[in-house]
Amino acid sequence: MSSSRVAVVTGSNKGIGFSIVKSLAKNFDGVVYLTARNEDLGLKAVKDLENLGLSVQFHQLDIDDQESIDKFAKYIKEKYNGLDILVNNAAIAYHHRENDQTSEIERVENTIRINFTATLNLCNALFPLLRPHARVVNVSSRAGFLSNIKDHKWIERISSKIFTIDETVELLKDFIQLSKTGQHVDLVSNCYAMSKIGINLLTKAQQVLFDKDPRQDIVVSSCTPGYCATDMTSYTGPLTPDQGAETPVYLALLHKNWNGPKGEFWADKEYLDWKNIENKQKNN
Template sequence: MYKIEVRGGILTSARARVCVIGSNKGIGFAIVRGLCKSFNGDVYLTARNEGLGKKAVEDLKKEGLNPLFHQLDISDSTSIQNLKAFLQKQYGGLDVLVNNAAIYQDETPAPFAEKVEVTLKVNFWDTLAVCEALHPLLRPHSRVVNVSSLLSAMAFGRCSDAIKAKISNPNITMDQLKELMREFEAAAKSDTVEEKGWPKWAYHVSKIGVRVMSYIQGKAFAHDSSRPDIIVNSCCPGYVDTDMSNHKGTKTIDEGAVTPLYLALLPPNVESPKGEFVSEKVVEHWK
């Protein structure tokens, strides 16, 4: 089982706090905007590039909002630990974590194996590293939102029956999920992706990883009696007009933020959704 370790006992703070990972533009920026309007506490916008992150904060301040900034490069373990140490020292914990950082390489001319390595590193492995670092800071009633995509369902539909069974196994462990992601990476390097039962899509498969990761994390928190009512969900924001979609998306960034915000602001002790994948505020299952 995915294990969560908490140091220092129950986390307490007079002021709640939120961290949105990958939020200087696009959907993440809109999520910060929505949380600043709806959440009674400190909302942190994070970005790899400090200049771009601080500019995003200033843009939101011009709207009458008051986000805060902290630098974070999710591909840099030191940067992740710096954020963790800051949150621990400044607040003693965290109440809402939104993991939005991601890259899309499928339409680049790079070799497929390279696309897979780069895409899974950021979208799956680095996001998992952020979770492993920051989850111990989560207080009771915290909410975690991992931004995935409905493209995960498209990829699932192209997988072999054997791989589908592993992905949708209700008892899948984090170690088993990691092994699946490594198998996909290895198949890409040996140019045997389709022969091994995978679709030839890097981004789509990375979002399968995020979706299943969220399910596993949600189950682990459901069994953590020391910190009740911590809920993890993944979601699809929809086809949004952002850099990632080459601005072909039909939704505005604020429309794309609707479902992530819904999950980030779930009320205390809600029955559902928990450990689910949500699109348009509706739970979706593997098909």
């Protein structure tokens, strides 16, 4: 069993995830795992990094597949018996294209399932492996600002307290239920935004639990990478993926015994109150 420090980045064979792995390979003193659903694409990404003189490891991981999650968690436990950095980057976003026959209900269910539920499932599998001083980064978006909620009752519901994980799950279940009658469109700008609101609530709920955990100094953060030119944005963003990786990597490498914000949302390496209703949406 290796005693190496270990970092894992989900959905990292391309885009911002790839840039996060690239930066960690340069700046993290340990083993960095690039993960992807498709093994061939993942191995190609590893080769691309090797051509840059960087050494990373690959493991297949589909966060939407519990068997894949369990297999990966078992691998990390048996090989390292611990994890030091987890960057939850994997996510989807639908774009309205003429040939896309996906129904609105399917879009909602798929987006919430992958962006939120699958991320939570991975956390449930890997959190027991986190070592003291571990860092977890949940890649979110400015789309997850409370200001993107249009219904005053839901604004009050979300802003009135610190949610537990179970309460966050129930909130998103309620959103999915509303989508079955089309009422969700009066609630929030789109289902991607709702999935990222869920991630921001989840981040705080996870930190509340870690604050009571006997393992010292585990910090969970959510953040926006900014509006980057990737396939997620149809390559319309003004920022490069490398620029988008800067804040997630900054949070992944927070120094030991961090006494700054925990369980909070960050943008441009600074804490930002995502629940402030005065915040206006900016892309990502």
